Amino acid sequence: MNKTGIGQRVRRLEDPRLVHGKSRYIGDIKVAGMRDVAFLRSPLAHALIKGVKKPAGYENQVICAEDLNGVRPIRAESTLPSFRNSEQWPLAKEKVRFAGEPIVMCIARNRAEAEDLVELVEVDLEALSPVITPDQAKDNKGDRLHEHWPDNMFLDFTIGKDMPDIRDRADVVVKREYDTGRQVMNPMEGKGVVAWWDSQAEQLIVNTSTQVPHLIRSGLADCLGLSPDLVRVITPEVGGGFGYKCVLQPEEILVAWLAYERRGAFRWLEDRREHLTAGANTREHHYSVTAYADKRGRLLGLDAEVTVNVGAYSVWPFTAGLEAAQAGGNLPGPYAFDHYRCHVMATASNKPPFTPYRGVARPGVCFAMELTIDAIARAVGREAWEVRAENLVPAASMPYQNVTNKQYDSGNYPESLRLAKDAIRFDEVRQRQKTPEPDGRLIGVGFATFTEQSAHGTQVFAQWGLPLVPGYDEARIKLTPDGGVEVAAGIANIGQGIQTTLAQIASEILSIPTDRIRVSLGDTTTTPFSTGAYASRGIVMSGGAVSRAAEGLAERIRTLAAHRLECNASEIRLEDGEIHGPNGTLGFNELAISWYRRPDQLPAGDGNTGLEYTAFYKPRVDTGVFSYATHAVVVSVDPQTGKTELLDYAITEDCGRIVNPMIVDGQAIGGTAQGIGSALYEEVIYDERGQPLNSTLADYHLPGAAEVPHIRVQHMETLSPHTAHGIKGVGEGGAIAPGGAVINAINDALSAMGVEISRIPATADHVLQAIERRKTQKTLTSQHSSEEQQNEARAV
Amino acid sequence: MKPVRFDYVAARDSAEAVQLLRQHGDEAKCIAGGQSLGPMLNLRLARPSVLVDLHRAEDLRLTEQRSDSIVYGSTQRHAEFEDGLVPDATNGLLRTVASRLAYRAIRNRGTLGGSIAHADPAADWIGVMVGLDATYRLLGADGLREVSSTEFMSAAFMTRLGAGEILCGISVPRLSKAARWGYYRYSRKSSGFSEATGIVVADPERGYCRVVLGALDIPPVALEQVANALAEKGVDEAIACTGEAVNEMLAGYSDAKRQLFTVVVRRALEQIGEKQ
């Protein structure tokens, strides 16, 4: 058996350098003569720029929009219906549209001096009325963000049709409003870029902490008006991406422009405060959901409205439309029902430009859908898990086309729920709830089941209207003179372990152990094209390309080895790190020596052989492949303080063929930790002027080690019929479900009090206020049924 | 987030620190563990031109044992209390407080005196010291003076420290063997700054009883009514009157805040009950 092939618990190849602090991030790159930049960022959310006064004697070190000759704005057009585009100048021109938007760039010998310079610049701003909430945008009362628009809407369209019959037929109607707070992604390493001009290569070299080096090359070339071959983008070690680093950022353009213009080396390293303010760009959704069900709780139809508060600009290449469009398309989740309508809106506001974050839209839709399922269960008086199980797409229906035409390829969704229910020891929890806790806390248990559409293909992205549509991923593979392997792929290593898993796939096919396989990634000159690491696509797309390339190389090895081993190529097997023929065995190094040093041992003149191979891959279908999982959680809620504690957490997930179980566990656990942040802690609070109020980590609460419980992960392994090896993506799933599962558990705990939480983060303050409100309400309206109860039980 | 340019001097002892502060006047600031000042420097909220480092001043690290009190040096670190490396005047209260304050990395550097001088209302020591009726020793150009912990903090981040004065010692009365304390600290995240703290110290032998609300946005507040009830009628009575006392004291605060402070005081009182 191949000990380092697919399915093996291979230790991550990247960990020794990471754990020993020996790797090289953007902040570790030193270039002679390198200068630092710092930005003067807008203190106001919405204002006209009346003037910028540079300090005397520093004109050359202080750059404003007018100085950026040749630079074009970021324009990310979407072909979605009703979409309106924005122009984002890397340094604000005439107007600022969010607090934290760069207005002036200052250059100095080091960051401290650059910040000194920032303090000397005078900017004259005339405040406009800010648009902060989606309601303000919809009212169209405040000033318009983009003057040429008639209002403040990026997107406004409806999918599906009204469902009058269902409305009449339903036994139960459940109406709910849900909110998810605006968040900051907070990778451990912030954004950063170091760029210089390489006179030998005659190229602009841009080292940037990104998930998508090949895309950034295209984006930079567009915005700088350069031919792409003049730009080389290199990804060093990346300390977390999460989506934050998969879009072209203004600072990237600015530092690259400086390096090109001045033929020097320049650097920008984002600090945490910049990140927490100018990077407050994700997750803010509002839902209004009406669900129709029969008296058993079987969903008949869903009529919904989704609003995403996008912020000021459309990001390149994912646009201001992707999140809302995906929310509208994915809200039905893993459930089988036939009637669906969704009014999809993306509103502009004076906040940083919305960027998709791990899970893209699905943490929001999963939260909304999973709370709705539980609300239906309460309305029909049944256990939520039962109602959930009966609504999930049954295994027998696979492959299944859902109400928004998603092609669920394979799996057993109800089984994942059943396994998670067992893992969390559901019956014991129900038993425990019968006796009050000695310390007065309330116990609750909750579930969330979801699908994770991964490796979306060309058609899916084209439907989302992106300006840049991903297609084939490429990989190159080579047998080196010492019998080792070099793999090159254009995807970026962002901490997800892709270096290891790509090596495992190559190892699976060639039988060469991973410690002889060198994987290089993320450099537009040395690696073939990939659109990059996002949307849970790496292991399917790059993995598929590596698989194909390794097959190609194996074929060439067999062809050449056939001469040495005096047999037919078809008789040769690659096993246990050696090349076996019917009459003998050859080391990979021996074959390599023949090719590289002793070609006289090989027959003359077959131009099609060679020990290097490049392959191009996309799955057989373009509709993506669907991983899925159920999260189950037990919480305690202290009704006197509102504080929630997670007592137990179990996940049952299925991502098709598992390449490395330890890495899949790591993805599930890490994603869940982030999801717990969304569920309970993280939110950027804005005042009515559009000022972000929590601009340090003392105020923006991330879950720490003590807040994340031990998470138990169980695997199912249903192969995808569409991909190489049956692999599905798994990078995002963990982050999708915690909001739904944790709040369902909180609501289970609070159900006796008649309290229902419907927003995340469910901070202790928020829960306590909900409890207090309910108490006052009860005393006020003890004889009436409360207005907040939104279930209508119909006479049957 | 880099500080403005500053000069740095390390004082050899408290006298030199005071002298350096006088020499540099308003422009100078002292630094102890740097765990509060560091972020303020980086955010450019503090812009001193000279930093006078106290952590090399040996006399500020000494503990003085007296019959009725222990005087702690101001630059003794949170971790030293947590690890039991300094004598304890309080039957374990100081150690408990230290072990829940921030994270270990911060406790390794942060100091008792730095925390008190910083006077962040959310900080832990500043309320606990009021609960213990500690006295602070301040050293300035005009010599040494003492200020009671109940009077030291005048408002959030404001104290009675005069210009050029340093806090050099914290005198904590010794609790008698039979004394009991309760300490309940509510924070959203474990080790985050407290959002509501209840501190109860009852030492009947010394005729001392105090109940304190910590982590408000103002200096710590003593609830005399509750303390009297505890001293005279016992824990249950004290718990019973807590809600009203808190509501009265925090009249201007939200219902949720009042509820939270009531809860933390009750839970601190319950600990006293359990120890009985």
Ligand SMILES: Cc1cc2nc3c(=O)[nH]c(=O)nc-3n(C[C@H](O)[C@H](O)[C@H](O)COP(=O)(O)OP(=O)(O)OC[C@H]3O[C@@H](n4cnc5c(N)ncnc54)[C@H](O)[C@@H]3O)c2cc1C
């Ligand atoms: C992430 C984080 C979490 C934290 N959590 C908590 C918490 O939960 N609870 C809590 O109580 N604290 C917390 N802190 C604060 C921490 O305890 C600090 O160590 C403490 O508040 C300041 O002590 P320091 O010695 O570091 O003082 P420094 O930062 O060096 O100084 C603080 C201020 O006091 C002045 N000063 C220092 N020493 C003296 C002196 N002897 N005389 C006069 N002035 C002086 C300085 O000039 C400065 O203005 C936290 C800090 C961080 C960074």
